[in-house]
Structure formats: C-alpha cells, structure tokens
Amino acid sequence: MAGGEARPRRPGRRTLAQVFLDSLLRNKxxxxxxxxxxxxxxxxxxxxxxxxxxxxxxxxxNTFAKPSSQHLLxxxxxxxxxxxxxxxxxxxxxxxxxxxxxxxxxxxxxLGVVAGYAGGPVDRVIMRVTDGVLSIPVFFLLLxxxxxxxxSITVLVLALSFTRWMGPARLIRGEIxxxxxxxxxxxxxxxxxxxxxxxxxxxxxxxxPVLIVATSIGVGNVMLVEAGLSFLGLGIAPPTPSWxxxxxxxxxxxxxxxxxxxxxxxxxxxxxxxxxAVGDVIxxxxxxxxxxxx
Amino acid sequence: xAEYLAKQLVASLFVLFLVMTATFFLVxxxxxxxxxxxxxxxxxxxxxxVERRFGLDRxxxxxxxxxxxxxxxxxxxxxxxxxxxxxxxxxxxxxxTLLLGLAALLVTVVLGMPAGIVAARWPNSILDQAxxxxxxxxxxxxxxxxxxxxxxxxxxTLGWLPGSGMQTIGQPFSLLDRASYLVLPTIVLATxxxxxxxxxxxxxxxxTMSQDYVRTARSKxxxxxxxxxxxxxxxxxxxxxxxLGLALPRLVGGSAIVESLFSWPxxxxxxxxxxxxxxxxxxxxxxxxxxxxxxxxxxxxxVLYGVVDPxxxxx
Numbered sequence: 001m002a003g004g005e006a007r008p009r010r011p012g013r014r015t016l017a018q019v020f021l022d023s024l025l026r027n028k029x030x031x032x033x034x035x036x037x038x039x040x041x042x043x044x045x046x047x048x049x050x051x052x053x054x055x056x057x058x059x060x061x062n063t064f065a066k067p068s069s070q071h072l073l074x075x076x077x078x079x080x081x082x083x084x085x086x087x088x089x090x091x092x093x094x095x096x097x098x099x100x101x102x103x104x105x106x107x108x109x110x111l112g113v114v115a116g117y118a119g120g121p122v123d124r125v126i127m128r129v130t131d132g133v134l135s136i137p138v139f140f141l142l143l144x145x146x147x148x149x150x151x152s153i154t155v156l157v158l159a160l161s162f163t164r165w166m167g168p169a170r171l172i173r174g175e176i177x178x179x180x181x182x183x184x185x186x187x188x189x190x191x192x193x194x195x196x197x198x199x200x201x202x203x204x205x206x207x208x209p210v211l212i213v214a215t216s217i218g219v220g221n222v223m224l225v226e227a228g229l230s231f232l233g234l235g236i237a238p239p240t241p242s243w244x245x246x247x248x249x250x251x252x253x254x255x256x257x258x259x260x261x262x263x264x265x266x267x268x269x270x271x272x273x274x275x276x277a278v279g280d281v282i283x284x285x286x287x288x289x290x291x292x293x294x
Numbered sequence: 295x296a297e298y299l300a301k302q303l304v305a306s307l308f309v310l311f312l313v314m315t316a317t318f319f320l321v322x323x324x325x326x327x328x329x330x331x332x333x334x335x336x337x338x339x340x341x342x343x344v345e346r347r348f349g350l351d352r353x354x355x356x357x358x359x360x361x362x363x364x365x366x367x368x369x370x371x372x373x374x375x376x377x378x379x380x381x382x383x384x385x386x387x388x389x390x391t392l393l394l395g396l397a398a399l400l401v402t403v404v405l406g407m408p409a410g411i412v413a414a415r416w417p418n419s420i421l422d423q424a425x426x427x428x429x430x431x432x433x434x435x436x437x438x439x440x441x442x443x444x445x446x447x448x449x450x451t452l453g454w455l456p457g458s459g460m461q462t463i464g465q466p467f468s469l470l471d472r473a474s475y476l477v478l479p480t481i482v483l484a485t486x487x488x489x490x491x492x493x494x495x496x497x498x499x500x501x502t503m504s505q506d507y508v509r510t511a512r513s514k515x516x517x518x519x520x521x522x523x524x525x526x527x528x529x530x531x532x533x534x535x536x537x538l539g540l541a542l543p544r545l546v547g548g549s550a551i552v553e554s555l556f557s558w559p560x561x562x563x564x565x566x567x568x569x570x571x572x573x574x575x576x577x578x579x580x581x582x583x584x585x586x587x588x589x590x591x592x593x594x595x596x597v598l599y600g601v602v603d604p605x606x607x608x609x
Binding site for chain 1: 305308309312313316317320321323324325427430431433434435436437438439440442443445446450539540542543544546547548550551554555565566568569570572573574577578580581584585588589592
C-alpha cells in the first residue's frame with residue numbers, strides 16, 4: 001500500500017459520463033447494445049441516401065432470389081429486396097416502440113407522481129386500479145381494441161401506451177414517495193409553491209433516472225407486443241413493412257425459404273435486447289445506491 | 295385471516311368490475327355500433343330494429359347496468375359471425391387452452407425456479423452468467439418467432455414433432471400422440487415466463503441470503519448447502535409466488551399468439567380469429583372470460599400467500 005495511487009477511488013467524484021463509460025465497458029452485453037442501437041440509428045437516418053432497391057417494388061420474376069450484389073440479403077416472396085424491407089420495417093417498428101414507450105411513461109408517470117404526492121385515498125384508488133390492470137391479460141384487451149377500432153398506427157400507439165403504463169406508474173410513485181419527504185421538498189413547500197409546481201418542477205426531476213430506465217425497457221417491450229400483433233395481421237398492415245408483419249408472410253414459406261423467417265426475428269431480438277441492456281446500464285449509472293457496488 | 299380473505303375478495307371483484315367497465319366503454323367508443331360492425335351494408339331500418347332488440351336505444355347508464363349484470367351472470371352475448379352463444383364457444387375450447395397453459399406453467403416452475411436457485415447458489419459463476427444470459431435473451435425473443443424457428447427445425451427439417459394442430463387427423467386419441475403435439479407450443483409459450491421466474495427467483499434468493507438470520511446460520515458453522523436448503527429456500531420462494539401470479543397474464547396473453555401459430559384449437563386462437571373477423575362480442579366475451587380466470591387464479595395465489603407467510607395476514 002505504498003504511494004499515492006493506492007488512495008481509494010471515490011465514486012462520488014466521477015462524472016456521470018465516466019460512470020456510464022465504466023459500467024458500459026464492464027458489461028459486454030450493454031456495450032453490444034449501445035453499438036447496435038448506434039448502428040441502427042445511423043442506418044435508419046442515412047437510409048434515403050443508401051443505394052438500396054425500393055422496399056415495396058414487386059418483381060414477380062425474381063422471387064426468393066439468393067443474396068447477390070444487387071440484393072444483399074436476397075428477395076422475398078414478391079421479389080422485394082429483403083434488406084431494404086428490414087430497414088424500412090425497422091423504422092416503423094422502432095418508431096412505434098419509442099413513441100408508445102414515451103407516451104406510456106407520460107401516462108404512468110403522471111399517475112405515479114399524483115399518487116405518490118397526494119397519498120391517502122387518491123393514492124389508494126390509483127394504485128388499486130394499477131394493480132388491477134396489471135392482473136388483466138392485456139393482450140386480449142389489445143385484440144379487442146384493434147378489432148373494434150381498426151389497426152392504424154395511431155390506434156396501435158394509443159392502445160399500447162394505455163395498456164402498459166402500470167409499471168412506470170408504480171416505479172415513479174415509489175420514487176416520489178421517497179423524495180417528497182426530503183428537506184428540499186419541505187423547503188419548496190414552505191416557500192409557498194403550488195402543488196403542481198412541486199410535483200412536476202421539483203419532485204419529478206428526481207424521478208428522472210427511473211423514467212429514463214422505464215422508457216428504455218418499455219421500448220423493447222412495446223416492440224415485442226407490436227411485432228406480435230403485426231404478426232397476427234392485427235398490427236401494422238402491409239404493404240408498410242414492419243418486422244412483425246414480415247414474419248407473417250414468412251410462415252407460409254417455411255419449407256421453401258426459411259431464411260425469410262430468420263432475419264426479421266433476429267432484428268427484433270437484437271434491438272429489444274439492446275434497449276433492455278442499455279436501460280440496465282443507465283439505471284446503474286444514474287442510481288447512486290447501485291453505483292458504489294460492483 | 296378472515297379479514298385478509300375478505301380484502302382480497304373485494305379487490306378481485308373490483309378488478310372484475312374494472313374489466314366490465316373498460317369493455318363497455320370500448321364498445322361505446324368504437325366507431326359504429328355492434329350491428330354495423332357485423333354488416334356495414336345493413337338497411338338503416340333493420341339497424342334500428344336490431345338496436346332496439348339489443349337495447350342499444352336505451353340511455354347509456356341503463357345500457358351499462360344491463361351490460362354489467364349480464365356479464366356477471368355469464369351471459370356474454372352471441373357471436374356476430376357464427377350466431378352461437380359466446381360462452382358455449384369458450385367452454386368448448388377451454389380444455390385445450392387449459393392443457394397448454396398448465397403444461398407451460400409446469401415447465402415455467404420446474405425449469406425456472408431451479409435455474410434461479412442454481413444461479414443464486416453460485417453467484418457470478420460461469421453457470422450463473424450463462425443462465426442469466428439465457429434469461430435475458432429469452433425475455434427479448436418474440437415468442438412467435440421462436441415458434442416459427444422451432445417449427446422449421448423440428449417439424450419441417452427434422453420431422454421429429456408435429457408443428458400444427460392438437461392430434462393426428464384420422465387417428466384415435468392416444469396420450470403419446472397428444473403429448474407430441476403439445477411439446478413445441480408448450481416450450482414456446484413457457485420461454486418468457488421461465489426467464490422471468492428464473493431472474494426473479496435468483497434475485498429473491500440473493501436478497502434472502504443477505505438477511506441476518508442467514509448470517510447467524512452460517513456463523514454457527516452450518517455447511518453452505520444446508521444454509522441454502524434449510525434456511526433460505528422457504529423464505530426466498532414466498533415472493534416468487536407473487537411473480538407467478540403476475541406471470542399468469544403474460545402466459546394467457548402469449549397463448550393467443552402461440553395457439554394461432556400452432557393452430558391449437560383453444561381460446562387464444564379463437565380470440566385472434568374473432569379479432570381478424572371483427573367479431574366484437576366474441577372478442578369482448580373472451581377478454582372478460584380470461585380476465586376473470588386470471589383474477590380468480592390470482593385470488594387463489596393471494597390466499598396461498600397468506601397461508602405460507604404469516605406476516606401478510608396481520609398487515
């Protein structure tokens with residue numbers, strides 16, 4: 001134990017970026033997740049300038065083509081370029097995932113903040129409803145919604161958000177209950193701030209880490225549900241490609257072209273995995289109680 | 295205990311009421327009425343008479359009360375497509391769904407819990423890391439994709455197991471035949487719940503390991519294996535019961551996709567077909583029915599919870 005270098009590291013002194021990089025490097029899965037999401041982002045943004053064939057142009061004379069320089073992953077049952085469809089479908093799937101997850105957190109977050117801040121009967125009612133919805137198989141409710149309202153992207157996003165807000169609501173309620181008793185909250189109250197101002201200006205920012213993690217993991221979950229609905233023909237409707245509805249078609253060609261079933265599913269798996277892993281790392285980074293641990 | 299039971303019962307009834315209300319509002323908010331959904335080209339006069347017959351011309355409050363009382367009596371209406379009572383269609387398909395669901399639940403418990411315990415027994419070992427990795431991947435895998443891959447591999451390529459239906463057509467029923475049809479859908483349906491239970495068992499086990507009484511047990515010289523078996527097991531598995539309850543909706547929801555994919559003649563595939571053909575009464579009736587089933591199972595789990603964990607009863 002000689003020399004100044006042996007002085008114990010003080011985690012509190014490190015900046016958030018350092019902590020983030022640290023946990024990223026320690027966690028191979030999260031490293032992969034970040035890299036994957038970056039790659040996906042770059043591809044989605046640069047798609048218009050990429051030299052790709054049209055994802056929707058049908059060419060009956062060139063179906064189930066093998067990978068070639070023209071079609072890097074070959075073509076599907078209608079002679080459409082699989083790679084272009086994967087990228088186009090990815091944009092739809094990820095967009096629906098992100099928008100729904102954000103909306104989920106807005107709905108769940110608002111309810112959670114109100115429940116945690118108000119306490120008493122308001123809290124009890126909100127939490128009873130939350131626990132109640134949590135014990136319903138919401139997938140059936142989703143089926144009912146798309147059956148009654150049709151499955152436009154708007155309906156999908158709204159339905160997905162309104163059936164998945166329970167998790168964030170519970171998490172954020174817990175955070176708010178923890179921070180509302182802290183001294184600064186008492187101080188703000190003493191200074192005469194209104195309820196709304198206290199809740200959303202002063203308490204909510206404290207729950208930000210939980211919100212961010214809930215969003216990241218929410219994106220993955222929503223994408224899985226959307227893919228399931230689209231697979232059943234009840235989500236995003238063709239000709240708009242999505243990773244889910246590309247798999248619908250593929251199940252009819254399992255014998256002749258099993259490769260068509262592999263790609264879209266792999267994309268869903270990797271992307272959901274990436275969002276979950278990144279969510280985990282953000283939690284480790286932002287949560288000081290976990291930061292000190294290994 | 296009686297008070298605890300009553301409280302759980304009231305909570306369950308409340309959720310059931312919530313489902314009835316939600317489905318009612320869905321129907322009310324949906325574009326067009328039930329009769330128009332059934333046939334858009336219907337004559338306006340006919341629509342009016344149909345609406346009168348189903349009480350759709352009544353004030354909303356009365357409609358709502360009727361809706362609730364009808365559902366509470368198990369009258370789920372008549373299929374718009376088949377013209378049969380929804381409850382009859384459900385009960386007909388219930389055994390198939392129960393068979394698949396219970397098989398998947400069994401796999402979840404038999405694989406998920408031991409895997410979680412093994413991972414927690416040797417934390418950060420290669421075994422733990424491998425199991426945790428598998429669980430993470432399992433939770434991120436779309437079950438229908440897993441199903442497609444399983445069918446391609448085991449049915450199409452290897453020809454080991456059937457990938458569609460419930461029994462070989464034209465053959466008399468045999469247990470072995472049924473089992474062979476059950477294997478693939480069960481595994482696919484149980485994947486995500488097994489992963490969930492494994493992760494939860496692991497963390498619950500590790501949390502119990504850090505309790506004072508475990509330290510005491512260790513410090514008095516008990517062998518590590520005995521500490522795990524005698525002291526941790528009982529306490530760590532109590533919270534796993536709750537998560538089993540929370541996994542039920544996932545299992546039931548998953549059954550819709552898995553049953554469709556494997557053409558399993560259960561409630562899930564019926565609901566999907568109803569959604570595709572916009573058979574509103576069937577899909578709403580099924581939603582209510584499966585919700586009631588899950589809520590009831592959760593009630594049973596809550597009661598069990600009260601039995602095994604005395605701390606809960608006196609809360």
